[in-house]
Amino acid sequence: MATIRFQYLASLKFTNYLGTVNTMKRRKFVRNSILAGGSVVYSSNALSSKPNSQKRSPMNITATNFKLKYAPHFGMFKHHAGEDLLDQLTFMKEAGFNALEDNGMPRRDPAVQNKIGQKLEALDIEMGVFVASATFKDVTFAGDDESAKEAVIKDIKNSIEIAKRCHAKWMTVVPGMYSTKIPWDYQTANCIELLKRCSEILEPHNLTMVLEPLNAYTNHPGLFLTKIPQAYMICEAVDSPSCKILNDLYHQQITEGNLIPNIDRAWAQIAYFQMGDNPGRKEPTTGEINYKNIFKHIHKKGFTGIMGMEHGNSQPGKAGELAVIEAYKKSDDF
Template identity: 35%
Template sequence: MFQLAVCAEMVFRDLPFAQRVRKIAELGFHVEIWDWTRHDLAELQQTGATFSSMTGYIEGDLITESGAQRLVETAEQSIEAARRLRCPRLNLHGTGLDSQGLPVKPTSSVTGPMWLAAARTLTRMAELGRRAEVVFCLENLNTAVDHPGVPFANAADTLALVKAVDSPHLRLNLDLYHAQIGEGNLIELVRSALPFIGEIQVADVPGRCEPGTGEINYPAIARALSQAGYRGTVAMEAWASGDDELALQRFRDAFSI
């Protein structure tokens, strides 16, 4: 039904990173990673895991001329890393984030010219994706808890930008954890965004742990996705509330239709 994936940065944290990746793969999941520059790509290749998504840039932003140029340059480097891992999707954010997930250049408000600049930059990214035969996915974030100061953070913002660019090489990474904090109304959100979704990420609220530990009715969301015809990746980007394998099983159970 859905292709399930798990973010390796957030589970089995007592293991070296390559062993985490191997463990996730052994349990039957695809693997997602964040900043690829922190890892030994040759070692990750040797795990035999299937990688479904990774961060698609090192530095840069959507709205300044220098930031956009840096975004494109480091995206080109990321594409080469993705080729080594045979990873089809590369993740983007509304601006560059530091190691704590905070914006390198916080933005208090977004102006009309910023929107136009972001659309131009994302058009460049989509063209880069077309040439490289990969898909860049623009992720929504929340500004209330995890990422204050990030522009174009809400799912409504990312959806508007993806629609404006209108390319199969720029899609949404629709993160339902962030969307619940920022907007809610998740089932209607996934239905309206469905034609533009590249993948879906999940965690529960509050706490950002596996499905079933908070307020989100993920089995209902899974049914809505299935009924709407979604057959793509659903990735758990969440901490384990306790035992890691149990957390992954709860995730699998929530999305088993």
């Protein structure tokens, strides 16, 4: 790992720039800190308030030509790129990542959403999912409560403007908890009915909600949607291009395993993947899932969508960020 880290750090360089003496001193400090393996302190602001923040010349590294479209999230490379979100996007691109996902996009100020969207467009990075509607405590899609359904509809309508600002095509939907008072098949019918209403709203905008089954053992007990076959049945019944499956391979390894056969059976309804290794929910190669074989299988099937990196880093600091990049290079080498 030390050899890999040395080679990777040695490849870092700064591009030519025109700036003030203070800017040059700052960059020299950052460069020396990186080469020494030290920590660099950045502003905690999501987007820098400095007038010249977007004129800074970012670190250039040799990009990896990944076969699939892996999407990091904000914070994954902050020890190299700093706290500024736009600088993080630049670092992702220079590392070879051509997509981003940001579950928390709806909580960002609309002006920030616009800036992120503009930066994504400038860097030719594709926007992945953000969370449009999710609850881990209430019965929503599966229940009979009309007020809960209207709250979901409101979330979906609000997500249209968010998607426009950041150029998103997909949004995550978690259909809430199951009811202990309603027979299961009625709950399924309720879920399908509400998803049809949501789809009618999204279809004119060419937007797609992706339903995410989550495991009930380690992370989310009590949820209505937990398995890929269940999600497949529901999407088949809704029968809309705006209602598809988000197959999070971390969750499905815990819930049911049999990952590749379930990918094949549900393929027509899968629009998006996420991953994290198990146990631990860290980058590929840190657990029991053979991501190299899975990525090869998905690539062979012609998937051109986004593979969301919804996991943590197994190691802290810059070393951990380099380990993430190396894990994806290794898993993508097929």
